[in-house]
Amino acid sequence: MRRFLKSVMALAAACMTTVSAAQADEMDDILGRGELRIAVQTQGPPVSFVDKNGARTGLAVELAQMMADDLGVKLVVQDYDWKGLIPALLSGKVDMIAADMTPTPQRAAQLLFSRPMFYQETVAVAPKDSPATKWQDLNKSGLTLGATQASSYGEAIKKYMPEATLKEFAGGTAATAQALSSGRLDGMVSDLGNVTSFVDEFGNLKILEGVITREPLAFAVQPNAFHLKLWLDNYVELITADNRLEAKINYWWKTTDWAKDHK
Incomplete structure (x- = not known):
């Protein structure tokens, strides 16, 4: 009996140690x-x-x-x-x-x-002098569109604007907007919250009509x-x-x- 009780107590102590470790x-x-x-x-x-x-x-x-x-x-x-x-x-x-x-x-x-x-509303941005008025206008062969590297914005371009060429930027929306403003892109895709500030900052960009996705x-x-x-x-x-x-x-x-x- 004494040996049995010792075994039970040892098992209980082991269980308590396991539970304690699991709770950490x-x-x-x-x-x-x-x-x-x-x-x-x-x-x-x-x-x-x-x-x-x-x-x-x-x-x-x-x-x-x-x-x-x-x-x-x-x-x-x-x-x-x-x-x-x-x-x-x-x-x-x-x-x-x-x-x-x-x-x-x-x-x-x-x-x-x-x-x-x-939640974000994914939108497209283009230069102010671009003939594009809505995001669908960017779905054309010969246009290069920018997005943050490995982002859902790039996936949106692939899915909804497959005719255009995607270029990704490791520097995020800031680097993409800079490239667009300097004429190295025909458009970009990002979220409304981010692009609004860059449109105001650069002055030569415009947000196109329509919401691509809401995520x-x-x-x-x-x-x-x-x-x-x-x-x-x-x-x-x-x-x-x-x-x-x-x-x-x-x-x-x-x-x-x-x-x-x-x-």
């Missing part, structure tokens, strides 16, 4: 180190950029800062080009991708995405980070209910109100 997860890591590490693409407003005062800001950055503040931890921001975001997350360098990323089937097969933080944009975590994914979903619910999310989206995404404060 990515949220424990964040709280334990006192840091929320995010990957961003700091290539241009309004999602993530460095403003006139040298401060890193934008919609994604401010949402992540709000999360860190509510968790009582420090926000640590790591900057990558677009194609470097997913590798940074999968390699464990960061806890989360905080970007305007569409949860496509291919990406969702690799990562866990939060509920949509906001959800979400933050992403590692494929086994279930607790953090559920926490993110819950957080979106909370900041939707208290209107903090709407206030951030209105300021950064639906208007150019941010420009007077940060440009």
